[in-house]
Amino acid sequence: DVKVTQSSRYLVKRTGEKVFLECVQDMDHENMFWYRQDPGLGLRLIYFSYDVKMKEKGDIPEGYSVSREKKERFSLILESASTNQTSMYLCASSPLAGGRDTQYFGPGTRLTVL
Amino acid sequence: AQKITQTQPGMFVQEKEAVTLDCTYDTSDPSYGLFWYKQPSSGEMIFLIYQGSYDQQNATEGRYSLNFQKARKSANLVISASQLGDSAMYFCAMRDPGNQFYFGTGTSLTVIP
Numbered sequence: 001d002v003k004v005t006q007s008s009r010y011l012v013k014r015t016g017e018k019v020f021l022e023c024v025q026d027m028d029h030e031n032m033f034w035y036r037q038d039p040g041l042g043l044r045l046i047y048f049s050y051d052v053k054m055k056e057k058g059d060i061p062e063g064y065s066v067s068r069e070k071k072e073r074f075s076l077i078l079e080s081a082s083t084n085q086t087s088m089y090l091c092a093s094s095p096l097a098g099g100r101d102t103q104y105f106g107p108g109t110r111l112t113v114l
Numbered sequence: 115a116q117k118i119t120q121t122q123p124g125m126f127v128q129e130k131e132a133v134t135l136d137c138t139y140d141t142s143d144p145s146y147g148l149f150w151y152k153q154p155s156s157g158e159m160i161f162l163i164y165q166g167s168y169d170q171q172n173a174t175e176g177r178y179s180l181n182f183q184k185a186r187k188s189a190n191l192v193i194s195a196s197q198l199g200d201s202a203m204y205f206c207a208m209r210d211p212g213n214q215f216y217f218g219t220g221t222s223l224t225v226i227p
Binding site: 042044088090092107 | 118123147149158159205207213215216217218219220
């Protein structure tokens with residue numbers, strides 16, 4: 001069974017803290033994605049990666065960075081957390097080929113920044 | 115520019131009735147994929163159905179079907195015989211040739227007993 005796991009389901013941090021959100025997939029997928037989900041705004045792409053050490057900015061990269069040192073792991077980093085980064089964060093992966101292959105999502109991390 | 119538009123923030127449907135969730139998309143690429151996902155209150159994103167831009171027939175998966183009207187750039191999801199467990203958020207998404215996905219803002223569906 002395919003699987004995308006995220007390091008935490010719920011996380012509470014303080015303003016100014018450095019926050020790491022980890023995502024691991026076991027499907028040998030080339031593509032990995034980080035989204036932010038807010039009510040009424042749907043899913044917005046923060047960053048995606050199509051290979052190890054490669055990354056591309058999405059629609060809302062400001063305040064975030066990413067790291068992909070290994071194919072199976074894609075980390076989202078909030079360098080200095082702010083209250084407006086309180087949100088649900090979803091990680092996803094997909095194979096390079098596309099076609100009928102969908103994205104596979106992790107369970108999400110609900111981050112609260114106080 | 116918004117690539118996926120879902121105009122129905124919330125929908126209600128009687129149990130056992132059919133419901134259509136609207137989705138329009140915008141692209142100039144000839145090759146693309148269209149997806150629908152369900153997100154229950156638990157938060158997980160569940161893949162429902164896929165339609166390729168070159169597919170001639172509308173996709174069907176059990177009680178889900180996708181009404182694909184290419185000229186109108188429309189990809190509506192039809193759920194037949196609604197069940198209480200269908201109550202959830204539903205997202206339409208499009209994948210471009212670069213494998214990037216674009217999501218709509220979602221439709222919250224409530225099934226009434």
